[in-house]
Amino acid sequence: MTARFQLSRRALLAGTAGALAMPAIRPAFAQGAPIKVGVLHSLSGTMAISETALRDTVLMMVENINAKGGLLGRKVEAVVVDPASNWPLFAEKARELLQVHKVDVTFGCWTSVSRKSVLPVFEELNGLLFYPVQYEGEEQSKNVFYTGAAPNQQAIPAVEYLMSEDGGGAKRIALLGTDYVYPRTTNRILRAFLNSKGIADADIMEEYTPFGHSDWQGIVSRVKRFAGEGKKTAIVSTINGDANVPFYRELGNQGIKAEDIPSVAFSVGEEELAGIDTKPLVGHLAAWNYFMSVPGAPNDEFKKMWHAYIKNDKRVTNDPMEATYTGFAMWAQAVTQAKTTAVDAVRTAMYGQKVMAPSGYEEQMWENHHLSKPVMIGEIQGDGQFNIVYKTPTAIKAENWSPFIPENASRRRG
Amino acid sequence: MTRFLRLLAVFLLFAAPLRAQEGFEAVVAGLAGGFAAQAEAVERLGALGDPRAVPILRALSEGRLQKSPEGALAIDGRDALTGAPAPTATEAIRINNRVRGALRGAFGRLELASASDAERAAAAAGLFRARSPENIQILEDALGREANPGVRATMERALAASRLAAPDAGVRRQGILMLGGTASPEARGLLLEARTASPDLAPEIDAAVAAIDQRLQLRRVAETAFQGLSLGSVLLLAALGLAVTFGVMGVINMAHGEMVMLGAYTTVVVQEAFRGIPWLFPWALPLSVPAAFLVTAAVGAGLERGLIRHLYGRPLETLLMTFGVGMILQQAVRLAFGAQNREVISPAWMQGVITLPGGVEVTQNRLWIIIFSLLVLGLTVAAIRFTRFGLEMRAVVQNRRIASTMGIRTGRVDAMTFAFGSGIAGMAGVALSQIDNVSPNLGTGYIIDSFMVVVFGGVGSLAGTMIGAFTLGLVNKLLEPWAGAVLAKIAVLVGIMLFIQRRPKGLFALKGRAAEQ
Numbered sequence: 049m050t051a052r053f054q055l056s057r058r059a060l061l062a063g064t065a066g067a068l069a070m071p072a073i074r075p076a077f078a079q080g081a082p083i084k085v086g087v088l089h090s091l092s093g094t095m096a097i098s099e100t101a102l103r104d105t106v107l108m109m110v111e112n113i114n115a116k117g118g119l120l121g122r123k124v125e126a127v128v129v130d131p132a133s134n135w136p137l138f139a140e141k142a143r144e145l146l147q148v149h150k151v152d153v154t155f156g157c158w159t160s161v162s163r164k165s166v167l168p169v170f171e172e173l174n175g176l177l178f179y180p181v182q183y184e185g186e187e188q189s190k191n192v193f194y195t196g197a198a199p200n201q202q203a204i205p206a207v208e209y210l211m212s213e214d215g216g217g218a219k220r221i222a223l224l225g226t227d228y229v230y231p232r233t234t235n236r237i238l239r240a241f242l243n244s245k246g247i248a249d250a251d252i253m254e255e256y257t258p259f260g261h262s263d264w265q266g267i268v269s270r271v272k273r274f275a276g277e278g279k280k281t282a283i284v285s286t287i288n289g290d291a292n293v294p295f296y297r298e299l300g301n302q303g304i305k306a307e308d309i310p311s312v313a314f315s316v317g318e319e320e321l322a323g324i325d326t327k328p329l330v331g332h333l334a335a336w337n338y339f340m341s342v343p344g345a346p347n348d349e350f351k352k353m354w355h356a357y358i359k360n361d362k363r364v365t366n367d368p369m370e371a372t373y374t375g376f377a378m379w380a381q382a383v384t385q386a387k388t389t390a391v392d393a394v395r396t397a398m399y400g401q402k403v404m405a406p407s408g409y410e411e412q413m414w415e416n417h418h419l420s421k422p423v424m425i426g427e428i429q430g431d432g433q434f435n436i437v438y439k440t441p442t443a444i445k446a447e448n449w450s451p452f453i454p455e456n457a458s459r460r461r462g
Numbered sequence: 463m464t465r466f467l468r469l470l471a472v473f474l475l476f477a478a479p480l481r482a483q484e485g486f487e488a489v490v491a492g493l494a495g496g497f498a499a500q501a502e503a504v505e506r507l508g509a510l511g512d513p514r515a516v517p518i519l520r521a522l523s524e525g526r527l528q529k530s531p532e533g534a535l536a537i538d539g540r541d542a543l544t545g546a547p548a549p550t551a552t553e554a555i556r557i558n559n560r561v562r563g564a565l566r567g568a569f570g571r572l573e574l575a576s577a578s579d580a581e582r583a584a585a586a587a588g589l590f591r592a593r594s595p596e597n598i599q600i601l602e603d604a605l606g607r608e609a610n611p612g613v614r615a616t617m618e619r620a621l622a623a624s625r626l627a628a629p630d631a632g633v634r635r636q637g638i639l640m641l642g643g644t645a646s647p648e649a650r651g652l653l654l655e656a657r658t659a660s661p662d663l664a665p666e667i668d669a670a671v672a673a674i675d676q677r678l679q680l681r682r683v684a685e686t687a688f689q690g691l692s693l694g695s696v697l698l699l700a701a702l703g704l705a706v707t708f709g710v711m712g713v714i715n716m717a718h719g720e721m722v723m724l725g726a727y728t729t730v731v732v733q734e735a736f737r738g739i740p741w742l743f744p745w746a747l748p749l750s751v752p753a754a755f756l757v758t759a760a761v762g763a764g765l766e767r768g769l770i771r772h773l774y775g776r777p778l779e780t781l782l783m784t785f786g787v788g789m790i791l792q793q794a795v796r797l798a799f800g801a802q803n804r805e806v807i808s809p810a811w812m813q814g815v816i817t818l819p820g821g822v823e824v825t826q827n828r829l830w831i832i833i834f835s836l837l838v839l840g841l842t843v844a845a846i847r848f849t850r851f852g853l854e855m856r857a858v859v860q861n862r863r864i865a866s867t868m869g870i871r872t873g874r875v876d877a878m879t880f881a882f883g884s885g886i887a888g889m890a891g892v893a894l895s896q897i898d899n900v901s902p903n904l905g906t907g908y909i910i911d912s913f914m915v916v917v918f919g920g921v922g923s924l925a926g927t928m929i930g931a932f933t934l935g936l937v938n939k940l941l942e943p944w945a946g947a948v949l950a951k952i953a954v955l956v957g958i959m960l961f962i963q964r965r966p967k968g969l970f971a972l973k974g975r976a977a978e979q
Contacts, residue, residue: 092796092801093903094903096801097801097802097803097901100801213560214497214498214558214560215559215560216559216560216563227948255946255947256946256947256948257947257948258947258948258951260907261947262897262898262899262907263692263693263696263897265689265692265825265828266686266689266939266942266943266947267942267947269685269689270943272647273647273682275651276647276648276650276651276654277651277654278650278651278652278653278654278655278656278657278658279654279655290803290899290901293803293899294897294898294899297808297897298825300813301813301814301815301825301826301827302815302823302825303814303815306559306562307559307562307563307566307591308591310559322802322803322805325805325807325808328813331558331559331562427558427559429525430525435556435558437497437556437558
């Protein structure tokens with residue numbers, strides 16, 4: 049039994065192969081082996097909740113591109129593996145994709161720790177990874193294109209908004225996060241940023257909790273007490289995963305209204321809100337580069353494509369899905385332009401690629417391997433969607449090496 | 463000067479309705495603008511005091527106010543001003559936190575004379591937050607009319623807060639004295655805020671803050687204790703079932719967490735089933751308790767008869783097998799219900815805070831879970847102490863062969879005991895669905911904690927399980943403010959390790975022959 053066959057059987061079990069094995073219309077492809085696209089997202093374990101939708105987004109893009117006759121006249125084929133929310137397994141599966149399946153490009157990873165785990169593999173074997181999630185920055189590999197936001201495209205504008213008149217003019221900030229690399233680095237950057245804005249360390253509270261934390265009563269009442277010191281207070285949340293649900297429930301139960309203590313979250317999107325009654329949370333904020341509620345034709349098209357693919361009109365779209373979509377579209381453009389899928393040629397062709405993203409902005413890939421992206425801030429509404437209260441007029445270029453981390457001074461000059 | 467002002471006020475009082483007539487519509491039109499224009503329009507509507515503004519502002523706050531492309535406003539398909547049928551091509555007006563804050567102040571002014579106690583109290587609370595010297599007069603008038611003591615107290619606080627914002631130092635001093643007499647953290651915050659604005663009054667403010675702090679001290683201790691009890695009750699619920707299956711029967715049951723998870727999913731199913739029946743829907747959660755007990759007890763009985771009984775006396779195999787069963791159950795639920803978290807609706811009586819005497823605020827869902835955990839504990843103890851099944855169970859645990867010669871069908875007792883323990887775990891799942899995510903891996907988060915509690919309390923002792931659970935909960939919450947949530951948990955684990963070194967049998971070691979086996 050070949051490895052390929054095994055794999056497609058696994059995909060069948062997951063109920064996804066239908067789309068791959070029998071497209072409704074079979075366009076005639078020119079001769080040549082198919083182009084292989086690796087999908088490295090957790091389909092089981094704690095991150096499955098978030099990452100499954102990204103697997104489906106890649107499969108949707110593959111189906112779409114094949115319906116249009118493929119790429120370079122060749123069929124595009126997805127190779128799906130399941131790293132099961134297990135960080136070392138990510139590295140093994142990445143190696144399998146590159147060496148056994150010889151994929152031309154990989155879309156994958158969610159948590160920063162999984163990305164750090166696969167990075168040496170992609171660099172050693174000169175693979176190409178598209179990483180679609182907002183993250184803490186402080187990284188730039190020639191083998192990775194980062195299509196999510198860097199801190200200056202999400203965290204810093206969000207805190208600026210909280211400190212503005214519209215956002216309530218916060219003077220005291222509670223930084224709450226899950227205990228791992230992304231929240232800790234982001235909060236380090238934010239603390240330096242707040243200090244630079246004249247907010248003293250005494251006016252900053254920082255607390256971390258384990259993954260999946262569910263008992264928020266102590267922390268929420270401490271935030272309440274922290275807010276009772278006579279200065280407008282706001283919460284900046286880098287809480288990840290489903291720990292957000294009990295966190296927001298506790299906020300609602302303890303009667304913390306967004307008018308009094310607004311909170312802005314960096315990892316809470318439409319998908320995460322699907323599991324809670326959002327009525328007590330109306331007015332709390334999230335910062336992203338895309339919301340499902342963005343008006344405009346590019347987003348309508350994206351939503352229509354997603355609902356048609358997933359065959360369920362109730363499924364939501366979110367920011368990492370949009371980043372996956374944009375990354376895939378850019379890669380396809382770069383391959384068309386380079387007339388090959390060879391990694392080095394595609395990398396060069398990627399620089400300067402522009403795509404009209406579902407966010408309604410034209411996003412460009414820069415030589416720092418990061419996208420320019422608009423920043424949007426949305427308020428949670430009663431129906432689990434976001435009401436966009438602020439967006440930047442243009443897409444903003446990423447600063448993956450944050451100027452608020454002192455060690456980066458030499459790097460930025462270089 | 464004063465006389466002139468008074469005259470001016472009288473003049474404005476008469477002139478205002480005239481100006482309001484023409485101004486009202488113009489101000490309302492501002493609600494269709496940007497957020498800053500909206501906030502300004504809301505504030506002006508509050509200041510105008512025209513009761514026609516109330517339904518419009520209410521609609522705005524609830525997202526029902528719509529605007530047409532021409533800027534005409536409509537509520538539920540009718541023109542907001544005239545009530546005539548409005549054109550359909552309209553979009554809902556959205557607001558942000560700034561507008562919401564302005565709305566709270568406007569409602570405060572407009573509804574201070576409402577007939578409903580709740581609305582007047584809400585209005586006063588809104589004015590407390592909106593605090594502006596302009597409200598001093600209307601609050602004084604409202605206090606003059608007010609008879610309800612609860613509403614009076616809220617109004618007095620709002621008045622004090624408004625006085626704190628007054629330009630006159632004497633008025634501000636009055637406000638400081640009034641706020642210093644309360645025990646409210648919000649008042650403390652206001653005072654500290656005022657301190658930066660008026661350094662001349664700093665000594666008075668410091669004294670008032672110190673007075674509030676003194677009153678708050680006790681309350682904070684009580685709140686920490688409540689949080690510890692609440693965490694303890696969750697640990698107790700999670701561990702009780704295990705105290706039966708592991709503590710009494712000695713089965714290392716790694717599938718215990720999945721029983722909890724099945725209980726939570728039973729809640730989801732019951733809730734879905736009742737969704738179409740409005741009069742029954744509020745009872746979905748209480749009715750889930752027996753349903754979850756029956757479902758998980760049946761699964762437990764099947765598990766014991768089908769698998770575990772073949773492995774008695776082989777703890778390693780039992781551990782591996784139950785671990786495998788747990789994974790199978792998880793995956794089965796994932797296939798049946800999907801990997802996404804499921805939403806369990808909290809009934810109204812489980813939402814929000816209630817204020818106990820002394821001003822201690824406790825969240826209702828946590829309070830109910832503490833009560834529920836004690837009920838479940840009581841039921842478990844009663845079942846073991848006072849029923850025939852309990853007697854037989856104890857007999858089998860103490861000496862299986864003699865129990866058997868007395869005519870007890872030990873196999874049946876084993877199955878029932880395991881079913882009983884699993885059923886308790888299922889009931890715990892109903893409670894946990896209110897505070898945690900209902901997902902297939904709900905149980906994995908509790909299995910370690912459950913074993914920890916049972917071992918710490920003393921294997922086989924229900925009293926030990928209870929005391930162990932509450933001790934761990936309290937210690938965890940006492941450490942948390944200093945060490946943070948992550949370190950507090952680690953510290954508790956290290957503490958237990960050291961404790962088990964000293965007392966390997968836990969807090970309440972069983973004595974006698976059963977313990978020797």
